[in-house]
Amino acid sequence: MAIDIKAPMPGIIMEILVDEGYTVRRDDELLILEAMKMENPIRSPEDGVVKTILVRKKDFVDTDQIIMSLE
Amino acid sequence: MAFEKQLEELRQKKERALMMGGPEKIKKQHDAGKYTARERIDKLLDGGSFDEIGMLSHSDMPGMAHKSPADGKVGGYGLINGRPVGVLAADFTVLGATSSRVAGRKEHDIRSTADRHGFPVIYLGEAGGARMPDIMGSAGLASYGGGGRDTFLQLMSRVRRTPLVTAILGLCYGEPTWMACLADFVVMVKGTAMGVSGPRILSIALGEEITDEELGGWELHAKVTGMTDRTAENEDECFKIIRDYLDYMPSHNEEVPPAKEVPEGSGENMSKILDIIPEKRNRAYDMNRVIECIVDRESLFPIKPLFGQTAITSLARVDGKVVGIVANQPRVNSGAMDTDGIEKVISFLCLCDSFNIPLIFLEDIPGFLVGCAAERKRVGAHVMNFMNALGLVTVPKITIIMRKAYGMAFWNMCGSGSGADSIVAWPTAEMSFVDPVIAANVVYGATAAATPEEKEERIAKMAEGTDPYGAAGLHYIQDVIDPRETRNHIIKVLRRTRDFSKTKGIGEHKLANWPTKF
Numbered sequence: 001m002a003i004d005i006k007a008p009m010p011g012i013i014m015e016i017l018v019d020e021g022y023t024v025r026r027d028d029e030l031l032i033l034e035a036m037k038m039e040n041p042i043r044s045p046e047d048g049v050v051k052t053i054l055v056r057k058k059d060f061v062d063t064d065q066i067i068m069s070l071e
Numbered sequence: 072m073a074f075e076k077q078l079e080e081l082r083q084k085k086e087r088a089l090m091m092g093g094p095e096k097i098k099k100q101h102d103a104g105k106y107t108a109r110e111r112i113d114k115l116l117d118g119g120s121f122d123e124i125g126m127l128s129h130s131d132m133p134g135m136a137h138k139s140p141a142d143g144k145v146g147g148y149g150l151i152n153g154r155p156v157g158v159l160a161a162d163f164t165v166l167g168a169t170s171s172r173v174a175g176r177k178e179h180d181i182r183s184t185a186d187r188h189g190f191p192v193i194y195l196g197e198a199g200g201a202r203m204p205d206i207m208g209s210a211g212l213a214s215y216g217g218g219g220r221d222t223f224l225q226l227m228s229r230v231r232r233t234p235l236v237t238a239i240l241g242l243c244y245g246e247p248t249w250m251a252c253l254a255d256f257v258v259m260v261k262g263t264a265m266g267v268s269g270p271r272i273l274s275i276a277l278g279e280e281i282t283d284e285e286l287g288g289w290e291l292h293a294k295v296t297g298m299t300d301r302t303a304e305n306e307d308e309c310f311k312i313i314r315d316y317l318d319y320m321p322s323h324n325e326e327v328p329p330a331k332e333v334p335e336g337s338g339e340n341m342s343k344i345l346d347i348i349p350e351k352r353n354r355a356y357d358m359n360r361v362i363e364c365i366v367d368r369e370s371l372f373p374i375k376p377l378f379g380q381t382a383i384t385s386l387a388r389v390d391g392k393v394v395g396i397v398a399n400q401p402r403v404n405s406g407a408m409d410t411d412g413i414e415k416v417i418s419f420l421c422l423c424d425s426f427n428i429p430l431i432f433l434e435d436i437p438g439f440l441v442g443c444a445a446e447r448k449r450v451g452a453h454v455m456n457f458m459n460a461l462g463l464v465t466v467p468k469i470t471i472i473m474r475k476a477y478g479m480a481f482w483n484m485c486g487s488g489s490g491a492d493s494i495v496a497w498p499t500a501e502m503s504f505v506d507p508v509i510a511a512n513v514v515y516g517a518t519a520a521a522t523p524e525e526k527e528e529r530i531a532k533m534a535e536g537t538d539p540y541g542a543a544g545l546h547y548i549q550d551v552i553d554p555r556e557t558r559n560h561i562i563k564v565l566r567r568t569r570d571f572s573k574t575k576g577i578g579e580h581k582l583a584n585w586p587t588k589f
Contacts, residue, residue, distance in 0.1 A: 009404065037506075038405035038437075040355040 003046055005068040007061040011035030016057060018068075022050045030068060033061070044070065088126045088140045092164025100164055105241065106306055108145040108160035108168075111195050115158065115310045116149035123147035125177040130166075132205055140165055143202075144174035146181050151317050154329075157185040160195040163241060169202035170246045172214055179217065179226055189323030191234040193313060194254070196247025200269075229253055231425035231583040234320045238309050239299065242283050244269035251298065252588045255422055256316050256374075258309045259289045259299040297378035297415060298588065319372055319386040319393050320426055324583065327427045327569070327576045328393040334368040341365070341555045348474065348499060348554070355401045358383055358433065361473070362396055365389070365558050371396075374419060379411030381440065384419035386428070390562045392569075395423035398433035399484070401474075407440040408480060413453040414589040417460045424582035429467040429569055431561060432491070434484040435474040437506065457483050460585065461490065465578035467568035469561055472496035472539065472548070478504055487547045493564040495550045496539035497557075507534035 014032040018024060029041040030050075048070035055067045072078070091097060091107060100107050106114065112121050124147045130139035143165040148157055159178055161168035185192045206215055216223040227249060229235065237254040239247060243265045251257045251265060259265060266287035273279040273286070285291075292299040301316075303309035321328045340363070347360045363371060366387035373385040383398040397416055399406040408416075423430050439445070439454060461483065470484065470491040481502065485491045496502070504510065510533035511526070521529070542548045552560055569576035 008402075036405035036407065038353050038355045038401065039351065040402060 001071070002051065003048060003070040004066045005030060005042060005045075005070065007033060007063060007065045007067055008040070008042070009033070009035045010060070010062050011040065013055050013057055013059045013061060013067070014039060016053060016055070018050050018053075020050050020053055024048060024050060024070065031055075042067070046070065084127055087137075091140055091162055092166075096164035104305075105163075105197075107164060108162035108195065108197075111240070111306065111310070112145060112147075112149070112158055112160050114307065115193065115195070115313065116151060116156070117153065120150040121147060121158075122149060124180065125174075128173050128177055130171060130202075130205070131173055138166070139171075142171050142174040142177070143168050144177055146174075146177050148181075151191075151314050154317070154322055155188075155190040156317070157181040157190060157192040158195070159192070161197040161199065161241075161247065163197045166202060167200075168198040169200055170215075171202045171205055175215065175217060175226065179222065183225065185233050189233055189325065191236060191317060191320065191322065193236045193238070194247070194250045195238050195240060196243050196250055197241030199243055199245030199247045201245065227253070229587065231255060231324070231421070231580070231587070233323045234317065234426065236313055236316065238313060239263050239265045240306060240309070242269065243287075244272075254587065255320075255425075256301075256313075257299045258301045258303055258312050259292055260303045260306055260309050261289050264288050265292060265298070293375075293377045295378075297375050297411060297418075300374050302377070315372065316386075319388075319428075324426055324580050325577060330391045330393075331367075331370075331388060333388075333391045334370070337367040337370075338558045341558055344554045344557070352474070352501060355405065357402050358398045358400045358406075358435065362387070362398060362433065365561070366394070366396070367391065374422070375415050379409065379413075379415035381406060381408045382412035382416050384415055389431075389558065389565065392565065393428050394561075394565070395419060395428045395430045396433065397430060397484070399436040401435055404440060406436050406475070407438055408436060408483075409440040410445065410448040410450055410453045413439075413450075413457050413483075417457055417585075418587075418589060420460045420464055421582040421585045421587075424464045424466055424578055425580050427466060427576050427578050429469070429565055429576070430464065430485070432468065432470045432485040434470060434472045434476050434481070434486070436477065436480045436484055437475050438477045438480050439483075454479060454483060458489075460582060461485065463581040463585075464490065465581060466576075467492045467565060467572075469564050470494040471557060471560075472500045472502065473554070474499050474501060476500060476502040477506065487542065492568045493560075494548045495552050495560065496543065496548055497554045498539065498551055499554070500539040500551070501537045502539060502542060503533075503537045507531075507537070 011033040014034040016031045017029050024044045025047050028044045030044055031042050033040045051069045051071045053068050128142045129136040143162050146159040235254045236256045237251040239259040241263055248265050264283035264287040270281050289302045293302045301312050344364050366389050370388040371385050380403040383400050385396045387396055468485050468491045482489045507530050511529040515529050539551050543551050
């Protein structure tokens, strides 16, 4: 089952901490979203494998935009 | 047997009342996945504890007596977790649970008895709206005021002396909405709706076409209006949430909430706090994880968790006794509190002050969310309303400055001079008027020619003295503590300011008069 990771708020992708194919565990940091001058770690909601990453470093993302999907 | 005929008549009348709106209407209710009013009461209360009043009441309209068992509102008393409560349940199978004069008397009876003797009332709402034609015409309309000088006010206004809980269990337009807006705690079941007027009226009167869900569904009220405190997947969960909530509440404002045994393992995770708080000053984290370490295990009971998420308001227990947590949430908008967050905190201050629940402020706030949109939402007025409410709180207040404490928000979160009984900081605290970058800009000007080195130097100058030792050294705060000591610190402060205080933890309830909704 695929899980979409969405941006919780508008911001800029500061760092992507995983690659496609990585195995992640619940609560692992997936990427850092800079918003309101704050670095916000986006964590994995479940255990899984990173299927696709839809953003690149320095991309601007909007609220609810899908940034990554897990399997 | 003596009086056989009379007893048989009584039995028949009660049997008729128990049939409610009849098998067909009851089936419809069940087919819609809903319980009847009587089933709801049974599921809410401790088993077999329901003690009904007004079972024989009925409509006062000519020819309507036999069509209106209990006049559409089942009411009485019972127990929840062994403590008395009053309960009123709208019966949708009887004339659509419309509001009426006779049931109004029953409601008044239960509400005023609960107030006089000191126990909560739970209103199980469905449908609503005044019954027609009963209320039509001048005499009809005015009769709904109850006939006394202030009989209407006694139902439609309140000073918080005992908890009032409202459940939204159907498409509610009318009385349940008013009761929700007067209540201390509102639970809405998914799939229901709450509003002043329903889609049908809106379609006729204004030509507006809208669904119940869009007009007043759970998402609107949980996330946008904040008019519901919690959402339930179904009715069973709703009743469990209400029972759990009342475990955190005193029966009335002249006692403290019941204490519980401290669950094993509480406080064990205090050292984990150091791993949750990031060392980088501009790295966000989830404040909930910090709170979970501090309070008794599994004791968090969030209020309005989906609304105004820049702030967290939650009931919890520390050392077995109930406390109210007000915390900033760095994960949302960097913790900059918006007007929704402010309103949520104010309503929580009212709840805690009204029911003798000490407040713990966990401060990590870069300031209030400002800007054009915020000004249009009267952010200034909200900030001062917040201060006014804080000034009226008479329960113990404990402030922990965890990380950021900037500007006016420092005082709103019960900073120095804001009435805290105890105010301490963590060594990680960063306290100042504004962010050093902004300060350098204001003091030296943004356009002034300066090399990057000079700019850095100016920012560094403005960042001087933001550690908590400046304030602690001059006794503006009382101490700087190891974050791992926070739970013990709170327990010690509450022993002297609540348990062994001459007030015995009973406040003055000045906020009991504050509006119940915002």
